[in-house]
Amino acid sequence: MYNEALFYQSNLIYKEKNMDINFSKEDIAFRDEVRDWLANDYPKHVKEKTDAGITINKEDLIDFHKALSKKGWMGYNWPVEYGGTGWSASKLYIFNKELGLAGCPPILPFGVGMVGPVIYTFGNDEQKERFLPDILNFNTWWCQGYSEPGSGSDLASLKTKAVLRNDLDEDYYVVNGSKTWTTLAQNADWIFCLVRTDNSGIKQEGISFLLIDMKSPGIEVKPIITIDGDHEVNSVFFTDVKVPAKNLIGEEGKGWTYAKFLLAHERFGIAGVGASMRQLNRLKEIISKLDNSDLQKKVNELEVALSAIEITELRLLSALENGGHPGAESSILKIKGTEMQQALSELFVEASGEYALMYPGPHGYENNDKPAGPDYAAEGLSGFLNLRKTSIYGGSNEIQKNILSKFVLGV
Amino acid sequence: MNLDYNDEQNMLREQIQKFCESEYDFYKREEIVKSSNDFDENVWNLFAEQGWLSMPFSEQSGGLGFGPIELSILFEEFGKALVIEPYLSTVVLSGTLLDKSTFSEKNDLIEKICTGSIHISLAYAEVDNGYDYLSPSTTLDSKFALNGTKTLVLNGSNAEKIIVTCTNDDTLNIVVLDANTPGVSINSFSTVDGQSCSEISFENVKLDKSNIIATGNDAENLLKETINLATLCICAEAVGCMESCYHKTLEYTKGREQFGQPISGFQVLQHRMVDMFIESELAKSLLIKAMLEVNNRSDEMYKHVSALKSYVGKSGKLSAKEAVQLHGGMGVSEEMMIGHYLKKMISIDALFGNADYHLKTFS
Ligand SMILES: Cc1cc2nc3c(=O)[nH]c(=O)nc-3n(C[C@H](O)[C@H](O)[C@H](O)COP(=O)(O)OP(=O)(O)OC[C@H]3O[C@@H](n4cnc5c(N)ncnc54)[C@H](O)[C@@H]3O)c2cc1C
Numbered sequence: 001m002y003n004e005a006l007f008y009q010s011n012l013i014y015k016e017k018n019m020d021i022n023f024s025k026e027d028i029a030f031r032d033e034v035r036d037w038l039a040n041d042y043p044k045h046v047k048e049k050t051d052a053g054i055t056i057n058k059e060d061l062i063d064f065h066k067a068l069s070k071k072g073w074m075g076y077n078w079p080v081e082y083g084g085t086g087w088s089a090s091k092l093y094i095f096n097k098e099l100g101l102a103g104c105p106p107i108l109p110f111g112v113g114m115v116g117p118v119i120y121t122f123g124n125d126e127q128k129e130r131f132l133p134d135i136l137n138f139n140t141w142w143c144q145g146y147s148e149p150g151s152g153s154d155l156a157s158l159k160t161k162a163v164l165r166n167d168l169d170e171d172y173y174v175v176n177g178s179k180t181w182t183t184l185a186q187n188a189d190w191i192f193c194l195v196r197t198d199n200s201g202i203k204q205e206g207i208s209f210l211l212i213d214m215k216s217p218g219i220e221v222k223p224i225i226t227i228d229g230d231h232e233v234n235s236v237f238f239t240d241v242k243v244p245a246k247n248l249i250g251e252e253g254k255g256w257t258y259a260k261f262l263l264a265h266e267r268f269g270i271a272g273v274g275a276s277m278r279q280l281n282r283l284k285e286i287i288s289k290l291d292n293s294d295l296q297k298k299v300n301e302l303e304v305a306l307s308a309i310e311i312t313e314l315r316l317l318s319a320l321e322n323g324g325h326p327g328a329e330s331s332i333l334k335i336k337g338t339e340m341q342q343a344l345s346e347l348f349v350e351a352s353g354e355y356a357l358m359y360p361g362p363h364g365y366e367n368n369d370k371p372a373g374p375d376y377a378a379e380g381l382s383g384f385l386n387l388r389k390t391s392i393y394g395g396s397n398e399i400q401k402n403i404l405s406k407f408v409l410g411v
Numbered sequence: 412m413n414l415d416y417n418d419e420q421n422m423l424r425e426q427i428q429k430f431c432e433s434e435y436d437f438y439k440r441e442e443i444v445k446s447s448n449d450f451d452e453n454v455w456n457l458f459a460e461q462g463w464l465s466m467p468f469s470e471q472s473g474g475l476g477f478g479p480i481e482l483s484i485l486f487e488e489f490g491k492a493l494v495i496e497p498y499l500s501t502v503v504l505s506g507t508l509l510d511k512s513t514f515s516e517k518n519d520l521i522e523k524i525c526t527g528s529i530h531i532s533l534a535y536a537e538v539d540n541g542y543d544y545l546s547p548s549t550t551l552d553s554k555f556a557l558n559g560t561k562t563l564v565l566n567g568s569n570a571e572k573i574i575v576t577c578t579n580d581d582t583l584n585i586v587v588l589d590a591n592t593p594g595v596s597i598n599s600f601s602t603v604d605g606q607s608c609s610e611i612s613f614e615n616v617k618l619d620k621s622n623i624i625a626t627g628n629d630a631e632n633l634l635k636e637t638i639n640l641a642t643l644c645i646c647a648e649a650v651g652c653m654e655s656c657y658h659k660t661l662e663y664t665k666g667r668e669q670f671g672q673p674i675s676g677f678q679v680l681q682h683r684m685v686d687m688f689i690e691s692e693l694a695k696s697l698l699i700k701a702m703l704e705v706n707n708r709s710d711e712m713y714k715h716v717s718a719l720k721s722y723v724g725k726s727g728k729l730s731a732k733e734a735v736q737l738h739g740g741m742g743v744s745e746e747m748m749i750g751h752y753l754k755k756m757i758s759i760d761a762l763f764g765n766a767d768y769h770l771k772t773f774s
Contacts, residue, residue: 152739154669181740226743227750294767349757356761357563359603371600371610372538372562381603388735388743398679
């Protein structure tokens with residue numbers, strides 16, 4: 001659990017090294033390698049779209065991930081043993097930051113970031129062989145089936161039911177219920193679900209971790225359109241869906257433990273520092289041409305705040321490399337990192353002035369006539385509306401503050 | 412001193428509320444937004460029947476002679492129901508400008524507005540002119556040829572007539588012309604809050620004296636006063652939105668259970684809703700101040716509308732963001748009404764000068 005405060009703990013370790021805010025030579029060389037990849041092997045058609053602020057499609061996302069696979073970087077957060085890079089925390093940080101700075105789409109977390117680590121940590125050999133290579137090669141698109149209409153922040157109250165049956169010597173679960181807000185389920189081949197296999201004990205017990213083929217009969221995916229006009233999330237309905245028992249990860253009833261492990265696993269990069277720096281740099285350039293002291297002041301304030309976030313992330317990283325454990329402090333990064341993303345997108349909207357009135361939707365004007373006004377107006381609005389989600393998902397910012405008050409403040 | 416609405420005004424508010432409940436619920440609104448017209452003929456006719464389209468016009472012009480107080484009430488209620496009908500462009504921006512002018516054909520046009528049989532748009536904004544509406548680059552030359560481009564013309568796609576600001580020999584002129592006059596081209600775009608606005612260009616459009624509504628000082632005062640009244644109206648709309656954001660969030664959190672209790676029971680959420688409530692009350696106070704100043708046509712009326720506009724620009728957006736956040740995923744769903752208040756607040760802040768601009772104007 002998160003009951004030790006990382007910053008204090010790392011102070012207890014006897015230290016000989018002096019403080020040094022620069023990365024090592026090795027890390028710098030690695031950074032250059034990443035930059036080199038971005039300059040030469042990051043798919044050009046994806047880069048063109050993201051540079052122009054156009055929403056990318058499914059094929060673009062696949063091309064981007066496949067390019068990472070080809071370089072051997074898809075398993076950026078995995079140990080070498082399972083085909084990952086085995087990178088140190090600082091390399092991981094540099095990788096995330098450089099990709100963000102270059103404007104890459106975020107790496108889809110569901111396969112490589114989420115279900116992969118659960119499978120190699122708690123799955124059996126057959127499951128590892130069956131699922132891990134396809135994740136690293138991006139041959140399967142995963143989605144995350146946690147949230148339900150009645151279970152958002154209170155995830156452990158989930159109700160989607162899985163009942164074990166045996167038929168003609170085959171063990172399988174029959175799944176009934178619904179998941180919601182499932183990101184990009186419309187593209188997914190597989191979904192990893194938390195399901196209820198037992199109702200008798202406390203709600204955290206009786207939850208199991210089940211992998212379900214999206215092509216199974218009885219699954220229905222319905223789009224949910226968000227306020228930016230995009231189709232990014234879905235409802236997923238399960239009616240008597242037959243799932244082979246061999247798709248259960250670990251033990252029945254231990255799903256909550258695995259889910260918590262997964263939450264603790266994705267700590268770095270959640271602040272999105274690289275991507276925010278890119279947006280900040282673009283804004284600085286835009287605002288420098290506007291002769292508007294109010295906007296100038298706002299962008300300066302964001303720059304200072306982003307610097308504070310970045311150094312906070314580096315402190316966590318440094319403590320980690322010195323043998324500390326990431327604690328609940330990383331909730332700081334989730335809260336401040338998402339607030340930063342939102343504030344930057346809002347400043348794009350403000351810098352658009354009266355042109356923030358017009359909004360063509362998430363795909364921009366495409367081949368239609370464009371109205372007068374800055375190019376970034378439509379993109380700014382799309383970002384502003386879309387990024388409201390960041391303080392809601394991944395453990396809402398209110399829930400993060402509950403975590404900080406309980407485990408760091410101890411109240 | 413008395414800062415309460417009178418009985419007649421309260422009745423007007425009730426009438427509008429009832430109408431919006433029965434004829435303009437969120438599903439109906441969504442239907443209209445998705446239609447190609449961006450307004451509903453039938454609803455517009457009902458507006459006419461209720462007398463709302465005649466509200467702000469003087470009795471001499473065939474109107475009801477209501478002022479900024481009644482208009483504010485109407486817009487507050489429109490804000491709550493997120494009404495997108497082109498009232499602002501046709502009735503406020505175009506109609507009241509005509510009404511206050513000495514234009515010879517104004518009675519005919521106002522009568523048509525009152526009966527709901529015409530849409531008129533005011534083309535006041537230009538690319539790269541920011542919020543300075545008094546010195547347009549669109550020109551009217553000595554041969555009465557109109558040249559230039561206007562942008563962000565609300566409801567331009569439905570307008571049969573367009574009122575255009577232009578410069579003639581360094582003085583401001585306001586002219587009115589048919590939208591289908593040769594040389595006029597209109598390109599329309601969706602706004603973030605479900606309306607439409609247009610870019611309109613004029614290429615050697617031949618006019619004559621009869622097209623001129625006002626010139627010089629008269630034109631400047633007319634334009635300033637009209638934009639100021641329209642600004643007051645959308646601020647009232649913002650105040651309505653803020654009240655709804657608070658009410659709807661309170662309702663939602665009372666009904667939403669997590670961790671075995673309504674989430675309204677969590678104190679952190681309670682305080683945030685209290686903040687939304689406080690902001691909504693403070694915005695209402697500034698609205699009352701501004702609308703009374705405009706009603707009295709006091710010297711300070713511009714200043715107080717600026718105060719209000721800068722206040723709702725900032726706190727209105729904040730309330731709407733909080734409303735979305737406290738709804739969780741539901742807040743970002745297009746099918747829920749709550750997220751649409753956020754889009755409305757963006758549109759309101761963008762129109763007629765944003766919060767920063769009006770804060771400067773105020774001081
Ligand atoms: C765009 C988007 C994509 C998503 N993608 C996925 C996905 O791929 N897979 C998936 O499983 N889920 C996904 N989610 C769901 C997300 O995890 C939930 O929205 C989130 O857990 C919040 O749950 P909720 O929406 O039900 O809000 P609720 O839990 O109902 O919360 C409503 C409000 O109450 C607050 N609140 C709740 N409890 C407390 C408390 N104890 N103290 C203080 N405040 C509290 C919340 O912070 C929030 O402000 C996604 C959500 C969004 C918006």
